[in-house]
Amino acid sequence: MGSVKLSEVFPPAGHVQRLYCDDCRRPLDLTFTNFHENVSGVDISIAGLPVLRCMGCNKDYLLDGSRVAIIELHKRAREKGISSVTVTRRKLVKDFRFTKIPFLYDADDYYYIPGLKRSFHDGFLTPVYFNREVLLKYDASPTCRVKFASPTYGTIDGDVFSISFGINKNGKVVMWLGDIAGLPEPEQYYLRSHNVESDHSIGSEFYDGQIECIYTPLPVQSQLFKMRSEFVDACFQKFGVKIAHLDNEVVDLASSFNPPVVDTEKERRHVADTLNKIYIESLDSGALGAIISKAGGDPKNLRSLKRLQTALESIDGAADVPKLLSPFFALYDLRVAYSHLTPADTAKAVLKTVTDRLALAEGSGLLVIYERLLEEMAYSFEKLTALVKT
Numbered sequence: 313m314g315s316v317k318l319s320e321v322f323p324p325a326g327h328v329q330r331l332y333c334d335d336c337r338r339p340l341d342l343t344f345t346n347f348h349e350n351v352s353g354v355d356i357s358i359a360g361l362p363v364l365r366c367m368g369c370n371k372d373y374l375l376d377g378s379r380v381a382i383i384e385l386h387k388r389a390r391e392k393g394i395s396s397v398t399v400t401r402r403k404l405v406k407d408f409r410f411t412k413i414p415f416l417y418d419a420d421d422y423y424y425i426p427g428l429k430r431s432f433h434d435g436f437l438t439p440v441y442f443n444r445e446v447l448l449k450y451d452a453s454p455t456c457r458v459k460f461a462s463p464t465y466g467t468i469d470g471d472v473f474s475i476s477f478g479i480n481k482n483g484k485v486v487m488w489l490g491d492i493a494g495l496p497e498p499e500q501y502y503l504r505s506h507n508v509e510s511d512h513s514i515g516s517e518f519y520d521g522q523i524e525c526i527y528t529p530l531p532v533q534s535q536l537f538k539m540r541s542e543f544v545d546a547c548f549q550k551f552g553v554k555i556a557h558l559d560n561e562v563v564d565l566a567s568s569f570n571p572p573v574v575d576t577e578k579e580r581r582h583v584a585d586t587l588n589k590i591y592i593e594s595l596d597s598g599a600l601g602a603i604i605s606k607a608g609g610d611p612k613n614l615r616s617l618k619r620l621q622t623a624l625e626s627i628d629g630a631a632d633v634p635k636l637l638s639p640f641f642a643l644y645d646l647r648v649a650y651s652h653l654t655p656a657d658t659a660k661a662v663l664k665t666v667t668d669r670l671a672l673a674e675g676s677g678l679l680v681i682y683e684r685l686l687e688e689m690a691y692s693f694e695k696l697t698a699l700v701k702t
């Protein structure tokens with residue numbers, strides 16, 4: 313048990329608790345702690361007190377509502393002349409009555425996660441959590457599209473509805489209760505089937521964009537994922553099929569991917585594998601084959617990247633397609649070059665073809681290759697999307 317002065321429990325003047333850690337800027341998680349402190353001479357113990365916790369710094373931030381509860385307990389103890397209080401906080405159970413479908417959610421999230429509580433539409437911004445499989449059906453549906461504005465923020469667009477979602481650091485999908493209630497009932501029933509208990513973690517580009525209206529420039533790897541989404545969507549508009557599919561692995565990899573900071577064998581393999589899975593392996597070979605066949609070609613014996621090239625070449629004005637896809641072929645070969653299954657002299661020769669295509673010096677390291685590769689892929693996505701949209 314520690315000890316604090318009552319004056320320190322009062323909210324600091326002008327202080328507004330935000331979702332971010334003062335020290336490391338990471339988003340905080342709502343959690344329920346067992347508070348036990350000597351507060352100016354009164355031993356106060358509260359089980360299940362809501363606090364915001366930085367999982368990185370392992371530091372707790374007292375919420376205003378919790379501060380008020382402590383001050384109140386202290387006051388009452390003084391009035392009664394007792395020196396110790398032990399209470400258990402009862403969890404808030406509340407039905408916000410937005411929809412008759414019984415979604416699992418935690419009203420504490422709405423009241424205690426900063427920025428969600430409003431004086432109108434009480435409960436609208438209550439986060440409702442889902443497992444990630446919820447996105448897969450929408451992606452697989454011919455009438456719906458899952459679009460990503462970043463790896464942790466996107467929208468599901470259907471024929472007659474659209475809803476925004478976030479992906480938190482535990483890989484859970486988050487949507488607002490009020491938004492869900494506005495969906496057609498069959499969609500709500502579907503969502504309910506993937507609904508899980510809240511893990512009280514909401515930090516994501518979804519939260520930043522929707523609550524804080526923070527639109528920080530996306531890191532280049534997030535930007536690239538967004539551009540991939542735009543390209544896939546443009547192809548859907550053009551060809552009527554989804555040329556790439558979403559699976560849990562792609563969502564996971566995209567939202568947890570960090571650029572390399574060291575050049576080691578392990579990091580080389582990790583980066584090349586991850587980028588291949590997100591940008592090449594997720595291509596739907598069957599869908600691309602169908603586009604080629606429809607245009608009178610024969611997709612047989614062509615692998616996905618070649619299929620993508622052939623499909624895109626069926627569009628008028630596609631002369632640049634091979635050049636624009638070159639960074640993707642380079643990415644494919646980069647994995648071969650970095651694989652421990654590739655004999656050393658072959659690996660060296662393949663790596664030279666990669667650096668040549670990226671206009672880099674022979675023997676360039678991972679960090680240089682990574683940076684150039686992402687730049688080139690971004691440029692290509694932009695041009696290819698424009699081509700498909702013509």
Ligand SMILES: [Zn+2]
Nearest residue numbers: 333336366369
């Ligand atoms: Zn922190």
